[in-house]
Amino acid sequence: MNKVDIIAALDPDNDPATLFALADNIRREELGDGVHLRGLIEFSNHCRRRCYYCGIRAGNARVRRYRLTADQILGCARTAARLNYKTIVMQSGEDNHWGPRELADMVAKVKQETGLAITLSVGEHSKEDYKLLRAAGADRFLLRFETSDRRLFSMLKPDSDYDNRFRCLAWLKEAGFQVGSGVMAGLPGQTLESMADDILMFKQLELDMVGIGPFIANPDTPMAGAVGGSLDLSLRMVALARIVTRNTHIPATTAMGSIDPQGRQKALRCGANVLMPNISPTEHRVDYSLYPGKICTNEAPEQCAGCVDAMLGALGRHRAQGYGHTLKANV
Numbered sequence: 268m269n270k271v272d273i274i275a276a277l278d279p280d281n282d283p284a285t286l287f288a289l290a291d292n293i294r295r296e297e298l299g300d301g302v303h304l305r306g307l308i309e310f311s312n313h314c315r316r317r318c319y320y321c322g323i324r325a326g327n328a329r330v331r332r333y334r335l336t337a338d339q340i341l342g343c344a345r346t347a348a349r350l351n352y353k354t355i356v357m358q359s360g361e362d363n364h365w366g367p368r369e370l371a372d373m374v375a376k377v378k379q380e381t382g383l384a385i386t387l388s389v390g391e392h393s394k395e396d397y398k399l400l401r402a403a404g405a406d407r408f409l410l411r412f413e414t415s416d417r418r419l420f421s422m423l424k425p426d427s428d429y430d431n432r433f434r435c436l437a438w439l440k441e442a443g444f445q446v447g448s449g450v451m452a453g454l455p456g457q458t459l460e461s462m463a464d465d466i467l468m469f470k471q472l473e474l475d476m477v478g479i480g481p482f483i484a485n486p487d488t489p490m491a492g493a494v495g496g497s498l499d500l501s502l503r504m505v506a507l508a509r510i511v512t513r514n515t516h517i518p519a520t521t522a523m524g525s526i527d528p529q530g531r532q533k534a535l536r537c538g539a540n541v542l543m544p545n546i547s548p549t550e551h552r553v554d555y556s557l558y559p560g561k562i563c564t565n566e567a568p569e570q571c572a573g574c575v576d577a578m579l580g581a582l583g584r585h586r587a588q589g590y591g592h593t594l595k596a597n598v
């Protein structure tokens with residue numbers, strides 16, 4: 268698909284039925300009906316950055332800050348193994364107390380005890396630190412570029428650098444990680460043209476994983492009151508990401524489930540093949556408040572597992588076997 272076709276497919280005036288059906292077919296051909304479950308551990312909401320959209324940004328005094336201990340993280344990983352998840356995703360703000368060295372020790376411990384695949388989502392670090400984390404046993408890394416629009420990026424992330432974000436993605440690949448990136452859909456000022464560039468960027472970066480979710484305005488941020496992204500737009504982005512990248516792993520994200528009770532189910536039917544059930548301790552879930560209305564904050568990990576299996580059954584899908592590593596030929 269070229270840029271003109273992609274823009275047309277994103278246009279809310281065009282019926283998305285054919286687009287969604289095509290994406291669903293490609294998903295089935297490339298990945299089958301198995302859905303990979305990745306247990307999400309939100310291990311710290313401390314962050315040194317001030318991204319305008321994000322509820323856990325530095326300086327937001329309304330957030331009750333927490334940080335899991337090494338034992339608590341290990342406990343979450345054991346829960347994941349017990350629930351028969353094959354991958355954990357360790358996500359946090361950019362927390363100086365859980366720096367690369369501490370994280371590397373943690374990763375090694377989890378790996379040794381559980382053998383789970385480990386994905387990190389801990390923001391921007393140096394090339395050496397990425398190598399350290401990879402050597403410790405982390406398999407994958409998620410770092411969304413958030414938007415391919417340079418101007419919009421610098422408005423949303425006043426203390427980050429657009430070029431550095433992409434440099435980090437290159438370093439991650441060089442370090443041998445399976446790399447995931449992605450964007451928010453429906454950011455204020457984001458045009459259909461820039462979203463078409465996002466899609467083409469997914470392909471150009473040769474990503475292993477692509478994550479897309481609607482922007483949801485957080486009342487405790489400078490973007491309070493902004494209009495959020497729609498589910499329709501997010502689904503079109505998911506479908507296009509599937510069509511253009513073909514065999515990447517694409518999650519039906521929590522943000523989609525948070526703006527529509529059927530959001531994740533709909534994403535699974537137009538290109539997505541991954542779910543990320545929360546395995547964080549229930550007491551802290553509400554404090555990992557990137558955006559309001561986040562689902563599953565009152566549930567325990569076991570409940571989320573039951574809910575997700577029921578969701579898959581209702582869709583005629585099933586848990587995929589194996590670790591769900593990248594399907595790209597280079598690994």
Ligand code: SAH
Nearest residue numbers: 320321359360388390411481482483557558
């Ligand atoms: N700190 C790490 C990862 C944690 S945030 C990093 O920056 O990479 C995970 C993702 O949540 C972000 O990449 C962003 O795309 C998304 N996010 C943050 N605030 C959001 C909001 N208000 N609405 C929707 N998604 C949001």
